[in-house]
Amino acid sequence: MKRKLIALDLDGTTLNGKTQITQKTKEILNKAQQAGHVVSIVTGRPNRMAVGYYDELKLKGPMINFNGALGYIPHKQWEHEYQTTFSKSIAFDILEAKHRLGIKVVSAEGKTMALSDVPNTLIDGFFPAALRKDQVLNRTNLKHDPAAMTMLVDQNSKADIVKKLEKAFGSKINVGVWGGPNPILELSPKGISKAHGVEFLAKTYKIDRKDIIAFGDEHNDAEMIDYAGLGVVMKNGTDKLKRIADDVTEFDNDHDGVANYLQKALGL
Known part of the structure; x- marks a missing residue:
């Protein structure tokens, strides 16, 4: 079988509802690597919140973080590494307008940087519960300049905040809204998406677009699902994403949806 690039979203896709990787998923992804396929995590998570899963899966190649803004190989120096950023002046403008807009917490991140304006414990491990002076x-x-910004906002003001951010900075950034119960907004460099990261991986490994299999479940996977030769949406994915999918997994993320799909599709 021709070598495939397997692009994996984490939350709601490779991870189960307890944010864990099952033994079966580990085994199947390991078999895929042994068969010569390239397996890569492509996530909106910062690298600091994804590298543990990378190590758990014993991956060797690049990982894509911040929805496509960072591509690098953990624990190694790599000549093809990239990071796309936007102006830190945007962060300063948002900090000044924070209370007027209804923003509770503002974070700015990059490969080696994670700063928040105030501590918060809403999402375990995401916003720091305590901050040193230099954090x-x-x-x-x-x-x-940051590769991403993340904001905890007032739920009732979320739509209005998105409009104001897009009006003020829309030519320089993308404004994304998290799925799930927490009112979180993400800012990323204009024109950057998971598809950007997947295209970079495919070119680096000289893999044709038709040989890309991408798995996702949420709105920030849309460009990647659309770009991949085989865009696969999880059974638990959003209806909107399923409408652009090439296929939908038979099982959800709590029942090894990715592993079962790849086992069958690749004959593992």
């Missing part, structure tokens, strides 16, 4: 998001500590 506070302010004009002194934010020395480099």
Whole structure:
């Protein structure tokens, strides 16, 4: 069988409802690698919140983080590594308008940077529960342009905040809304998406677009699902995403949806 690029979203896809990787998923993805296929995590998560899963799966190649803004190989120096950013002046403008807009927490991140303006415990491990002086998001500590910003906002003001951010900065950034119960907004560099990261992987490994299999479940997977030769949406994925999918898994993320699909599709 021709070598495939297997692009894996994490939350709601490769991870089950307890944010764990099952033994079967580990075994099937390991078999896929042994068969010569390229297996890559392509996630909206920061690298600091994804590298543990990368290590658990014993992956060797690049990982894509921040919805396509960062591509690198963990624990290694790599000549093809990239990071796309936007101006830190946007972060400063948002911090100044934070209370007027209805934003509760503002974070700015990059490969080696994670800053938040205030501590918060809403999402375990995402926004810091405590901050050292050098981890506070302010004009002194934010020395480099971020690859992503994440904001906890007031639920009732979310739609209005999105409109205002798009009006003020829409030519320079994408404004994304998290799925799920938490009112979280994400900012990423304009024109960057998971498809950007997957295209980079395919070119790096000289794999044809038709030989890309991508798995996802949420709105931030849309461009990747559309770009891949075989865009597969999880059974538990959104209806909107399923409408652009090439296929839908028979099982959800709590029942090894990715593993069962690949086992059958690749004859593993």
